[in-house]
Every structure is written in structure tokens, then in C-alpha cells.
Amino acid sequence: MSELLKKIDARTKLAGTNKLEILLFSLGHDQRTGRKEIFGINVFKVREVMRTPEITSAPEMPSSVEGMVSLRGALVPVIDLAKYSGIVTSNRPEIMIVTEYNGHTQGFLVEAVDTILRLDWSAMRVPPDMITNRMAGLVTAVTELDNGTLVMMMDVEKVLAETSIIDDGHSFINIEPVKEDRRIFFADDSAVARKQIERTLEVMNIRYTSAINGMRGWEDLQKMAQQAEAAGRKLSDELHLVLTDVEMPEMDGYMLTKMIKSDPRFAGIPVLMHSSLSGSSNQKLGESVGVDAYVSKFEPQKLASKLRQMLKLEPSN
Numbered sequence: 001m002s003e004l005l006k007k008i009d010a011r012t013k014l015a016g017t018n019k020l021e022i023l024l025f026s027l028g029h030d031q032r033t034g035r036k037e038i039f040g041i042n043v044f045k046v047r048e049v050m051r052t053p054e055i056t057s058a059p060e061m062p063s064s065v066e067g068m069v070s071l072r073g074a075l076v077p078v079i080d081l082a083k084y085s086g087i088v089t090s091n092r093p094e095i096m097i098v099t100e101y102n103g104h105t106q107g108f109l110v111e112a113v114d115t116i117l118r119l120d121w122s123a124m125r126v127p128p129d130m131i132t133n134r135m136a137g138l139v140t141a142v143t144e145l146d147n148g149t150l151v152m153m154m155d156v157e158k159v160l161a162e163t164s165i166i167d168d169g170h171s172f173i174n175i176e177p178v179k180e181d182r183r184i185f186f187a188d189d190s191a192v193a194r195k196q197i198e199r200t201l202e203v204m205n206i207r208y209t210s211a212i213n214g215m216r217g218w219e220d221l222q223k224m225a226q227q228a229e230a231a232g233r234k235l236s237d238e239l240h241l242v243l244t245d246v247e248m249p250e251m252d253g254y255m256l257t258k259m260i261k262s263d264p265r266f267a268g269i270p271v272l273m274h275s276s277l278s279g280s281s282n283q284k285l286g287e288s289v290g291v292d293a294y295v296s297k298f299e300p301q302k303l304a305s306k307l308r309q310m311l312k313l314e315p316s317n
Contacts, residue, residue, distance in 0.1 A: 028089030124249035141249035187217030214251030219269035237270035
């Protein structure tokens with residue numbers, strides 16, 4: 001138990017250090033390309049890894065959803081990641097990675113898992129256009145290991161959004177526009193997440209600018225601060241809130257928050273963390289670097305409510 005506590009303590013200290021731990025996994029040799037791609041997933045999102053259990057097929061599911069399994073009395077949907085990503089392989093996936101996002105549990109079928117690596121987010125790069133096009137936007141970050149192996153971080157939020165049979169259109173119906181003129185800045189590496197955030201802000205009639213990761217976000221925020229300083233204005237009069245994801249290449253949300261909170265030019269501008277890492281421990285990690293509040297993805301109503309509260313907004317009606 002003491003060894004386990006040491007490991008947990010070590011992971012909690014990753015916040016604000018721009019580091020992460022990823023579990024490496026493979027989906028098999030692609031018969032079309034002859035390649036065996038290596039992917040990574042944040043360890044914080046992994047509940048357990050097991051041999052693929054018996055799966056019960058379910059009607060009217062997307063083709064990559066194999067069915068459901070019962071885990072400790074709960075029904076969990078199971079997604080075949082090779083099928084979803086278009087990898088053609090003759091091997092049956094033998095491993096299921098059980099993950100948790102936004103309080104929801106699902107299983108991902110993979111060929112094999114390898115090891116857990118501790119990396120610096122600065123080593124995770126925005127994928128080049130060649131990979132983005134080949135993987136149809138499925139990869140949010142890439143890194144190269146010492147042996148030359150390329151590891152790709154899969155956009156799990158995209159996977160879940162496209163394999164869910166739930167129509168989220170109703171989630172925006174009761175969000176009301178606001179009277180006050182407000183502007184926020186947000187950073188998120190997932191295209192799916194950015195679209196959801198943009199849709200929420202547009203319904204609320206809130207102006208926004210955005211960046212595809214923490215590093216780009218910090219560069220843009222510094223430019224805003226420099227322009228306000230040169231004009232003799234307070235930045236907090238022009239920018240009213242920063243919304244940030246946690247997992248992002250080059251600079252994660254913890255480090256971005258730490259940079260903002262340590263720079264007096266951003267005084268009075270709250271930081272709202274918006275993440276699929278929904279565990280209470282992750283919220284505490286955010287608090288340790290100065291995050292003002294936390295809201296989980298993808299719940300537009302909760303995001304709108306939290307924004308209204310933090311920006312002290314009133315409905316326009």
C-alpha cells in the first residue's frame with residue numbers, strides 16, 4: 001500500500017510541471033499500409049486494463065461499437081478502435097482499456113498495451129498536416145521516442161462524439177444569450193471540443209478568441225497583455241475569462257494556468273478549467289495551480305451556467 005501511495009503522490013505532483021504519463025497501445029498491423037501505429041492515452045483516463053471479456057452485441061449501434069459488457073453491475077459500451085480508425089487487421093483485439101471521461105465509462109478494444117511513459121508536454125507536438133490528413137483529424141499530438149518510434153495521442157473526445165448515438169442538439173436549446181459585452185479566451189487541442197465551446201459561446205452571445213493548445217494560447221495571451229500595457233489599459237477590462245483544457249501538446253492547461261496566475265498583467269482574470277478528466281483528484285490538481293473553477297466536458301448547459309456565474313451575467317430577456 002505504501003508503494004501505491006508513493007505512485008499516486010508522484011502523479012499528483014505532475015500538475016504545474018507540464019508533464020504527463022501515457023499508456024502506449026497498438027491496434028495491429030494495417031494490411032493496407034503494412035504499418036503498425038503506436039498510440040497513447042493519458043493514464044489519468046485509464047481505470048483498468050483487462051483481457052477482452054465476452055461482449056453482448058447491441059442493436060442500432062455505430063459499426064465500430066462492438067456492443068456492451070457488464071463491469072461490476074454496470075453496462076459499458078465497447079468501441080473497437082481499429083475499426084473506428086480504419087485500420088484493417090486480421091487480428092482480433094485481445095485487450096480492453098477501460099476509460100473514464102466526463103463521468104462516463106467505456107471500453108476501447110486494442111491489440112496490445114505496451115508500457116507507461118512519463119513525458120513532458122513540450123515533447124508532444126501538434127501533428128503535421130500529413131498525419132492529420134492520413135488519420136482524418138483523429139490525432140491531437142505526436143511525439144518521437146528515443147528509438148525513433150512515433151507515438152500519436154488519439155483524440156478520444158472525437159471518438160466518443162462520433163460513436164455516441166445521443167443527439168446533443170437539445171443541450172443548447174435552453175441556453176439564453178446575455179446582455180453584457182464579454183470576451184473570453186479558450187485553449188483546447190480537440191477540434192470537437194472547440195466546436196462545442198464555440199457553439200455554446202455563440203448561443204450566449206459572448207465574444208471569443210481561441211488557440212489549439214496551451215503554448216499557442218500563452219503566446220496569444222502575452223500579445224494581448226503587451227497591447228493593453230502599451231495602450232495604458234488594464235487587460236481585465238478587455239478580457240474577462242480564460243477557459244482551458246487540461247491535456248494539450250506543448251503546454252498543458254495546468255502549466256498555462258500557472259503562467260497566467262504568476263503574471264500580474266492577468267490580475268482579475270479568472271481561469272476556468274474545462275476537461276474530460278472528471279475525477280475529483282484532477283480538480284484538486286487544478287486548484288493547486290490556481291484554477292478558479294472547474295467544469296467537465298461536454299455539457300453545454302453546465303458550461304453556460306458556470307460562465308454566467310463567473311462573469312456575473314444576466315439573461316438578455
